[in-house]
Amino acid sequence: MRRIAHPLLLSAIVALCAPVLLRAADLPTLPQHLRDTGLYADASMSQLREGVLAFSPQYPLWSDGAVKHRWIYLPPGTSIDASRPDAWDFPRGTKLWKEFRHGRAIETRFIERAANGEWRFASYVWTADGQDALLAPAGGIREIPAAEAPGARYAIPAEDDCRACHEGAPVPVLGFSALQLSSDRDPLAPHAEAGAAAMDLRSLVARGALKNLPSELLAHPPRIEAANPEERAALGYLHGNCGNCHNDDGPLAVLEMTLAQRVGSASPDSVLRSVVDVRSDFRGAGGVARVAPGHPGASVLALRMRSREPLQQMPPLGTAAVDTEAMSLIARWIESLPNQTERTN
Amino acid sequence: MYSLKMLMRIALVVAASFARGAEPPAAGAADEVLARGTYLVTVAGCNDCHTPMKMTAEGPKPDMDRMLSGHPESLVMTPAPKPEGPWLMTAAITNTAFAGPWGVSFTANLTPDRETGLGKWTVRNFSETIRTGRHLGRGREILPPMPIPMYKNFTDSDLAAIFTYLKSIPAVKNRVPEPRPPAPALASAGS
Numbered sequence: 001m002r003r004i005a006h007p008l009l010l011s012a013i014v015a016l017c018a019p020v021l022l023r024a025a026d027l028p029t030l031p032q033h034l035r036d037t038g039l040y041a042d043a044s045m046s047q048l049r050e051g052v053l054a055f056s057p058q059y060p061l062w063s064d065g066a067v068k069h070r071w072i073y074l075p076p077g078t079s080i081d082a083s084r085p086d087a088w089d090f091p092r093g094t095k096l097w098k099e100f101r102h103g104r105a106i107e108t109r110f111i112e113r114a115a116n117g118e119w120r121f122a123s124y125v126w127t128a129d130g131q132d133a134l135l136a137p138a139g140g141i142r143e144i145p146a147a148e149a150p151g152a153r154y155a156i157p158a159e160d161d162c163r164a165c166h167e168g169a170p171v172p173v174l175g176f177s178a179l180q181l182s183s184d185r186d187p188l189a190p191h192a193e194a195g196a197a198a199m200d201l202r203s204l205v206a207r208g209a210l211k212n213l214p215s216e217l218l219a220h221p222p223r224i225e226a227a228n229p230e231e232r233a234a235l236g237y238l239h240g241n242c243g244n245c246h247n248d249d250g251p252l253a254v255l256e257m258t259l260a261q262r263v264g265s266a267s268p269d270s271v272l273r274s275v276v277d278v279r280s281d282f283r284g285a286g287g288v289a290r291v292a293p294g295h296p297g298a299s300v301l302a303l304r305m306r307s308r309e310p311l312q313q314m315p316p317l318g319t320a321a322v323d324t325e326a327m328s329l330i331a332r333w334i335e336s337l338p339n340q341t342e343r344t345n
Numbered sequence: 346m347y348s349l350k351m352l353m354r355i356a357l358v359v360a361a362s363f364a365r366g367a368e369p370p371a372a373g374a375a376d377e378v379l380a381r382g383t384y385l386v387t388v389a390g391c392n393d394c395h396t397p398m399k400m401t402a403e404g405p406k407p408d409m410d411r412m413l414s415g416h417p418e419s420l421v422m423t424p425a426p427k428p429e430g431p432w433l434m435t436a437a438i439t440n441t442a443f444a445g446p447w448g449v450s451f452t453a454n455l456t457p458d459r460e461t462g463l464g465k466w467t468v469r470n471f472s473e474t475i476r477t478g479r480h481l482g483r484g485r486e487i488l489p490p491m492p493i494p495m496y497k498n499f500t501d502s503d504l505a506a507i508f509t510y511l512k513s514i515p516a517v518k519n520r521v522p523e524p525r526p527p528a529p530a531l532a533s534a535g536s
Contacts (some may be wrong), residue, residue, distance in 0.1 A: 164483035284523030
């Protein structure tokens with residue numbers, strides 16, 4: 001009896017302790033070289049590993065004009081659970097990479113869902129000759145020379161910076177979602193890359209990578225049901241660049257300002273209600289309302305997006321140059337908004 | 346080889362530790378948390394900068410009627426004098442505004458006022474602010490002289506206790522000004 005009880009009891013203890021035993025400190029250390037993260041087929045880094053898929057969100061994040069390439073890898077036999085259409089559940093072992101180029105490859109960011117379910121964030125910095133990419137320190141690198149980047153400088157984010165943006169949303173994967181991968185792509189979206197647009201909801205479902213997606217989203221691919229095409233693109237830009245923090249179910253919900261779109265609710269009303277003619281608590285930019293219809297120059301949202309003064313700028317991280325193309329779009333959208341009298345008549 | 350008795354004891358300890366995390370603190374434990382928060386806020390010197398000083402016959406003393414309510418919005422600050430020689434920083438008479446190479450910083454309203462203080466904040470907002478040194482954990486940087494490099498070492502339970510205490514104090518409506526960026530001359534003086 002005693003001989004049988006011991007292994008059973010040990011199993012029970014191991015099961016109880018598993019979440020404790022697999023803490024971050026116990027996970028394998030991150031590879032020192034990008035080539036060892038599983039992105040490439042071999043050490044020459046000339047070919048992607050089998051199973052690595054390229055994708056392109058329809059509303060990409062502005063990164064000071066960097067050309068970006070993105071990939072995802074799911075372990076064989078696994079799939080993403082899309083039961084919650086705005087908060088996909090990625091399997092353990094999921095890996096994502098994003099390469100940033102200013103003339104040459106400068107940085108590749110890496111996100112991994114570890115065996116214990118935690119998400120890990122890292123960055124790899126390319127050597128100038130493009131032969132290797134090395135793990136950056138967790139504190140980031142304030143400045144590296146990059147001849148073709150704005151100001152000929154480039155900053156590598158700290159791990160805390162990665163978490164600041166990625167952990168403000170329900171799921172830390174920001175560009176791989178139902179709205180971002182809709183086949184009903186927005187033709188006015190700034191900086192959208194068409195190259196990898198073939199990776200959409202339908203193709204993900206077809207290859208078995210996406211399960212439990214509500215059938216409605218296949219029949220009618222999600223789109224922002226805005227008043228006009230320009231508003232659709234403006235709200236999409238705000239979703240892709242701001243909605244990861246400014247949403248109604250993350251830590252910044254206390255601000256009561258949401259710029260995130262929900263595919264479950266097709267109307268952008270909640271976004272408009274939270275910004276248009278709503279008084280801003282921020283008084284350092286010169287405006288009063290978050291968005292003052294007809295007046296981009298009096299709209300704190302636009303003023304802060306146009307600023308790169310560190311105490312004012314939005315987003316506060318990851319950019320040192322204003323996105324002039326997007327600012328034109330945002331300004332046109334605000335100018336076109338009806339004022340309160342027009343809206344109530 | 347472990348004995349059955351020892352293994353059962355380990356299993357019970359592990360199970361109990363999980364159960365503790367799931368249960369809300371008992372009334373006595375809540376009192377302890379509040380007491381711990383009161384103690385930490387007192388000895389960590391939060392009042393030194395977040396409670397405006399007033400001048401008395403015995404010198405400057407914290408104005409406890411405005412306890413932890415930050416830089417008074419009614420106190421209009423003129424441009425700070427440029428520091429000379431080895432001087433780096435200028436402080437307001439209330440010890441709630443500080444000019445230096447970073448610009449001008451104003452201490453925050455830490456009272457639970459919903460519109461101007463921490464009333465809407467969650468413990469996560471508070472902990473992430475202290476841990477990252479960024480407003481709400483993801484916005485602009487918290488400026489000197491807030492001792493973020495030291496305070497980021499508070500344990501999770503200490504931060505939760507501090508936040509519990511801050512939520513318990515009287516709310517004071519006081520909208521603290523936004524920080525001001527450095528004037529170019531001041532920035533170069535500090536570089």
